[in-house]
Amino acid sequence: MISGKLMLVDIDHITELIPQRPPFVMIHTLSHHDGVKTATTFRVMAGNLFLQDGVLAPTALVENIAQTAAAAAGYQAKQSGEKVKIGFIGAIKNLQVFGEAREGDLLETETIQVQSVFNVSIVEGKVFCRGKLLASGEIKIFLQPES
Numbered sequence: 001m002i003s004g005k006l007m008l009v010d011i012d013h014i015t016e017l018i019p020q021r022p023p024f025v026m027i028h029t030l031s032h033h034d035g036v037k038t039a040t041t042f043r044v045m046a047g048n049l050f051l052q053d054g055v056l057a058p059t060a061l062v063e064n065i066a067q068t069a070a071a072a073a074g075y076q077a078k079q080s081g082e083k084v085k086i087g088f089i090g091a092i093k094n095l096q097v098f099g100e101a102r103e104g105d106l107l108e109t110e111t112i113q114v115q116s117v118f119n120v121s122i123v124e125g126k127v128f129c130r131g132k133l134l135a136s137g138e139i140k141i142f143l144q145p146e147s
Helices: 058-079
Strands: 029-033 037-043 087-097 106-117 120-129 132-143
Touching: 029 058, 037 058, 058 087, 058 106, 058 120, 058 132
Parallel strands: none
Antiparallel strands: 029 037, 037 106, 087 132, 106 120, 120 132
16 A cells, blocks of 8 residues: 555545546545556545445445546646546456545555557556555546547
8 A cells, every 4th residue: 555645636636546436436635657567546525326234335445446547647747748638447457446435535546557559548547545454446547538
């Protein structure tokens, strides 16, 4: 787990990096990005679309990983003066959910870019809560080409 002390992008500016908008934003800060590894945080708050009886649905963990990957691509685009592209989940592989998150929990998510060819990226993601692995898996993401 990457434990970043510096915050690259805070909650007030995270939507500059990702195409999602409230209430569908599933990351709050970008805390680390080095071109391969990326780390974000997300506080599970009341009113979250994925909360049911105080428990976050496993699909939210997948979306959290995908948005962490999107933040990496968005951050890189902004750093190089390019437009942030819209991405789509193309495939999910080897998804494992080991635990659940609850309202008030702080999720720490990390992705590692495994491969990137043209407009397709494959990332491995892990979601942690209180130092314990909640979920892991691989996501294939397609970035929409500029028109």
